Amino acid sequence: MQSKQVDIVIGVKNVSKSFGDNHVLNDFTLDVFKGENIVVLGKSGSGKSVLIKCIIGLMKQDKGDINVLGKSVADLSSDELDQLRSKVGFLFQSNALYDSMTVRENLEFPLRRHGKSLSQSEMDMAVQQALESVGLAHTENMMPSELSGGMKKRIAIARTLILKPEIILYDEPTTGLDPITGKGISELILEIQRKFNTSSIIISHDMHCVKIVANRIVMLIDGECYKIGTYEELSHSDDQRIREFFD
Amino acid sequence: MSDNAFIRFLKEAGELSAFTGRFFKELFKPRQEWRELLRQCFYVGNHSLALVGTTAFIMGLVLTIQSRPTLVEFGAEAWLPKMVSISLIREIAPVITALICAGKVGSGIGAELGSMKVTEQIDAMDVSGTNPFKYLVVTRVLATTLMLPVLAVIADAVALYGAYLGANIKGVVSWQLYWSQVFEALSYSDALPAFVKTYFFGFAIGIVGCYKGFNSNKGTEGVGRSANSAVVVSSLLVFVLDLIAVQIADILGFT
Ligand SMILES: Nc1ncnc2c1ncn2[C@@H]1O[C@H](COP(=O)(O)OP(=O)(O)O)[C@@H](O)[C@H]1O
Ligand SMILES: [Mg+2]
Numbered sequence: 001m002q003s004k005q006v007d008i009v010i011g012v013k014n015v016s017k018s019f020g021d022n023h024v025l026n027d028f029t030l031d032v033f034k035g036e037n038i039v040v041l042g043k044s045g046s047g048k049s050v051l052i053k054c055i056i057g058l059m060k061q062d063k064g065d066i067n068v069l070g071k072s073v074a075d076l077s078s079d080e081l082d083q084l085r086s087k088v089g090f091l092f093q094s095n096a097l098y099d100s101m102t103v104r105e106n107l108e109f110p111l112r113r114h115g116k117s118l119s120q121s122e123m124d125m126a127v128q129q130a131l132e133s134v135g136l137a138h139t140e141n142m143m144p145s146e147l148s149g150g151m152k153k154r155i156a157i158a159r160t161l162i163l164k165p166e167i168i169l170y171d172e173p174t175t176g177l178d179p180i181t182g183k184g185i186s187e188l189i190l191e192i193q194r195k196f197n198t199s200s201i202i203i204s205h206d207m208h209c210v211k212i213v214a215n216r217i218v219m220l221i222d223g224e225c226y227k228i229g230t231y232e233e234l235s236h237s238d239d240q241r242i243r244e245f246f247d
Numbered sequence: 248m249s250d251n252a253f254i255r256f257l258k259e260a261g262e263l264s265a266f267t268g269r270f271f272k273e274l275f276k277p278r279q280e281w282r283e284l285l286r287q288c289f290y291v292g293n294h295s296l297a298l299v300g301t302t303a304f305i306m307g308l309v310l311t312i313q314s315r316p317t318l319v320e321f322g323a324e325a326w327l328p329k330m331v332s333i334s335l336i337r338e339i340a341p342v343i344t345a346l347i348c349a350g351k352v353g354s355g356i357g358a359e360l361g362s363m364k365v366t367e368q369i370d371a372m373d374v375s376g377t378n379p380f381k382y383l384v385v386t387r388v389l390a391t392t393l394m395l396p397v398l399a400v401i402a403d404a405v406a407l408y409g410a411y412l413g414a415n416i417k418g419v420v421s422w423q424l425y426w427s428q429v430f431e432a433l434s435y436s437d438a439l440p441a442f443v444k445t446y447f448f449g450f451a452i453g454i455v456g457c458y459k460g461f462n463s464n465k466g467t468e469g470v471g472r473s474a475n476s477a478v479v480v481s482s483l484l485v486f487v488l489d490l491i492a493v494q495i496a497d498i499l500g501f502t
Contacts, residue, residue: 058370058374078378085374085376086376088374090371092371093367094365094366095366095367096366096367096368096370096371097368098363098368098371099368100359109372109375109377110375113372113375113376114375114376115376
């Protein structure tokens with residue numbers, strides 16, 4: 001599987017980002033390879049969400065460069081950015097389902113808005129497929145408020161899958177879910193990686209989830225990339241700052 | 248403390264102005280959201296029509312009942328329709344309509360956008376190929392701006408009808424006589440400034456509601472606060488604009 005030259009789908013180079021005196025990211029560097037699930041592990045408030053929001057262009061870094069699928073995100077025009085975003089799924093921590101819309105309308109929204117001119121039957125098909133991939137067929141006429149926490153998460157994942165993204169960014173996918181539901185979501189993330197060959201960044205501090213989904217783990221500490229390794233490697237580390245997460 | 252509040256006020260006013268500036272910049276950018284605009288117009292009308300109508304009716308009725316004794320004292324009872332209709336058309340109906348909409352629609356916009364903001368729905372639109380400012384803010388501000396005058400005209404009609412009933416409680420004014428007196432009293436220079444200012448009222452309600460919602464703080468408490476201050480600020484702005492409108496109308500000779 002490891003060819004000599006591995007494709008880098010996301011390249012984050014020396015990125016810094018501050019809010020006033022709050023220096024959130026300091027010279028952060030990370031490469032994400034094609035097809036891998038990389039977990040960003042860090043305490044709450046350490047800047048994990050800021051990192052992936054810079055990657056998708058919702059925030060702009062102060063310094064450094066972020067390259068996604070060969071394009072430098074900060075330099076894109078808004079049309080080019082939209083174009084790129086149609087290939088990058090983003091799962092929000094709070095799901096961000098539109099609560100005035102049904103599940104079907106939620107799923108159709110990115111399809112319509114990204115200007116995919118599909119016929120109604122193609123649209124129906126895409127919605128059905130996305131719902132089936134998350135194991136929730138027949139929910140299309142429900143409102144988000146009628147869904148349980150785990151179901152909302154699955155629908156939100158379906159909404160990112162519907163555009164068949166090459167990259168998915170998951171912001172704390174299991175936070176706030178009970179352990180069993182969380183495990184289901186973690187397994188779904190793994191299944192998506194295998195089935196669609198997506199590359200993903202998964203933000204988490206839920207070690208059960210991390211263990212299931214991670215190919216590699218990045219420790220985000222003090223705004224820097226403190227350490228990168230597999231679960232095996234990091235869990236045997238004797239560095240106190242890494243140990244805290246694994247104990 | 249008062250210094251602090253003053254600085255906060257200036258800061259807020261500055262931010263609101265910048266938000267308004269952004270509205271005009273985004274207004275003409277491509278991809279107009281016609282469908283959403285239509286939906287919002289319907290929403291604004293549908294959600295405040297009954298309330299506006301009821302309030303206007305009561306105001307017309309009550310104002311007439313209250314004004315009668317004074318006019319009777321001066322032996323000017325016949326002037327009742329004229330006097331009341333001028334008050335209603337120039338001032339009461341537009342302002343009441345605006346206040347009702349500030350309470351109903353302004354707070355609704357503040358709460359809706361506020362909760363969309365804190366649950367990241369606005370960011371989600373952004374990553375789904377949609378400019379959330381155009382889709383959410385521009386459509387809502389246009390909807391309130393366009394619909395408030397419509398509601399105000401309806402309020403005018405209902406209030407005048409209320410006044411007709413009020414005039415007939417203790418006196419007798421025929422339907423024909425009432426309306427001929429009303430239209431004799433009212434002139435272009437009464438109706439036009441009153442109509443024009445409702446556009447500004449509508450704009451103020453929309454822009455303040457959106458501004459408050461868009462800048463909502465994290466947490467459900469932040470959402471409540473957005474909705475609440477949307478009502479307070481936009482109601483206050485309605486009165487300030489009313490004051491300015493009177494001055495401008497005066498200068499332009501609409502007296
Ligand atoms: N829009 C913003 N304005 C100011 N500060 C922010 C903003 N977004 C995040 N921050 C700050 O950046 C830090 C990191 O936030 P975040 O990335 O959300 O943390 P987490 O790692 O828990 O996802 C926090 O201290 C937060 O207060
Ligand atoms: Mg976060």
